[in-house]
Amino acid sequence: MLVRRRVAITGLGLVTPLGNSTATTWRALMAGRSGIAPIRGFDAGGYPVRIAAEVKDFEPRTQGAHHKLLKYAVRHAAFALSAAAEAIDDAGVGPCAETANRWGCVAGSGMMGVAFDELAQFQRRFASGGKLAAHALFDPATPAPDPIAYARNQANAGLALLVQRFGIRGYASSVHTACASGGQAIGQAMRLIRRGGADFVLAGGFDSMINPVGLAGFCMLGALSTDNDMPARASRPFDRSRNGFVLGEGAGFLVLEEWQAARRRGARIYAELAGDGNSLSSYRITDSHPSGDGPIQAMRWALADAGARPSEVGYINAHGTSTLMNDRSECAAVRSVFGPHAARVKVSSTKSLMGHLVSGAGAVEAAVCALAIHHSQLPVSANLDQPDPQCDLNFVREPAASCRVGIAMSNSFGFGGSNSCLIFRNPEDAAG
């Protein structure tokens, strides 16, 4: 039988509310520092929610010729370019003439295109009464629109910029399943390497919905915590008093590489990306069934895909949004999949510190799992003072000195019912 190609994680790059690099993000996580604060990017004073986990003091990591690409990048695409540049630097390998066709890129892309300022300007010019005067768009006196703005607003503009910036010429795809996007992108990238469709993949997710339209969308659904007066405590996954999630923004990218090739070049391997499970909850657009049906299948399939038993899992980076429905359904799912081991496996939600990065969440949290394995350290689930009795898992509430992780799991569940589960294996335990 053919030996299955395996996948190594050899590079990481992050832009998060906790820091604009992998190292700064990890340090903040280990220190239990919160990235949530009053919104600075715009005047949110009229909104019921005025806090978020914004990326701070962002300076794009681009030089020379590549700097021009930023004209084509909306805020989250700029995050993506920076995180990806860090990941490729970190991996010590990038596309070159010989390998460009064997490099792929899969990105979980945020849904928002047009920047708010552009929308506001558009309204002033063409919809002064609130209704679009479509004929005015084509009035001969109206100047031609800016093609760069049009390019920037395409749903796959982020992907297009990533492949252009790094010269990737193989498989390229952009996916969006709301909060599961980043996880699904990485899972798809893993499968692409396994099936021989690429030897290297730049995989991740990026998003920013902290703008007047994005924030409005979540506010109107009542999904966000309104604890404006205590931002650092607002995200309380699994706590009895939780009252919604906190919107975050940022990007996470991983360099994935065929295992043997990575070994041959002596690459530092953070972890083996060993399993991927994707399911549909098929219940409601915003929730999974309280029994955990949906997430249960994603976790089981990911474990089976990795050839791992539940009892081998040492750490779960939970989806843990800090909403009642998600947290309870996820805990029920963990109990169902892990049985008696559910009481032992360590669990945390890093959304407690960095908020919910939406399409970027699954990718950033995948990097967190790789780092937990690499550093033998676990991030805490912050603000968990009184666990919900229905969320009775073994949460990481205090930083531990050292904790070797054999297998880590990352969950990401999205609006629309898509569930992603990824499995990471300690490279010391991965034969070959």
Next chain:
Amino acid sequence: MNDSIVITANGAICAAGAAPEQILRTLRDGHTGFAPLREWDSTTWPAPLAAGVERIDPAAIFEDRKLLKSVQRLRRTDLLGLYAASRAVAASGIAWYRAALDEGRAAEFDEATAVFTGCGGVAYHYQYDYLPALAAAEGNLRAFGERLSQSVNPTWLLQSLPNNVLCYLGIAYGFKGANACITNHSVSGTLAIIEAWHALREGAADRAIAVGHDSPMDPEAILNLYHLGLLSIDLVRPFDAGRSGCVLGEGAAAMVLETRVAAEARGAPELGAILGTGVTTEAGGVLAVRPDGDGEARAIELALQEAEVAPSDVGLIAAHGNGTINSDLSEAAAIRRIFGSEIPPVTSFKWALGHTMAAAGAIDAVIALGCLRAGIVPGIATLRDPDPQCLPHSISASETAARGDIALVLGRGFGGMNTALVIKASPDGAS
């Protein structure tokens, strides 16, 4: 040749018809369905035409009234996607098959059913819902925040999710398997088919619904494409010396793919099989297209290789052929690079369907399969004067015979994205 993943049913809707057979009929009759855009007053626009769908019959989507009520609130692209997908599911008979299973086996069936969708993502006009609130706020962001819910539908975000077709197909039929929603411009629909096919090959599911859907005709898209020189003001003439661009269209197509084992287990007839796929990017930027067609040539190479099919086995090429100067020229270069002087009949459907963007690849795949089964290659009815640089001897204004039972379906999108699909038709009566 690996033909273990078979196509057992299709559905499609676009300006040319509300079913695959009807669309093929329109193509063979040489009709175009272009008309002035209805949703907006386009009378003063320099490029007022679009290939819109006249009517989507919502009752044909789902029987469940409650579900139908919630999907009727969705965006047009989603209604189109759900329409095509529900037609494909109905034609496949899988829902009937599932209904006869006992509870345990029905649950296994649901978990082994994957759904892959491809769409255009959030369109400009979704954000027009905020224009009244913006106008009322007169530049005061605080006032905007305070009064939002007076004019914007509170479920705006859910209505605007790119993955709604995925979500509602799951809820409607109970499918729970592997899934993805692809938002990669005009190759989204093809990528949905490609990823579904791989999921089945890898054993992640036994069957998959793959859907591409889009309704891209919003005023700003038309304005920008017009100024970029990509829109025709009247007809679309792929590969014609006088071509001047594309016309936007809307639509959707869906395929039910199954492992042959699963199809045989329920006695489903096979329409065809997908044999190979290729995906590349040219990495030249969002709006760039390489003149030498390198990305598309490499995609074709990959797809033929994966299919273990020689260029001479290809019976017809359903080209992307969007009627723009550069895309057609570079596509012709790509086809020449792979096929040399032995180019099979080439056609493009966009002269009749318009450019349905994210849906285009899926519609083309469904129609190409219909062509193979009929043994024909529809002509490009708008062709007057074949561009000498665009495969003049391989295209025709009138219908020709397919050279065999294998089609190559090509797709291209912004970002230098290129896809190729190799599809084989099953002989009639095969099961």
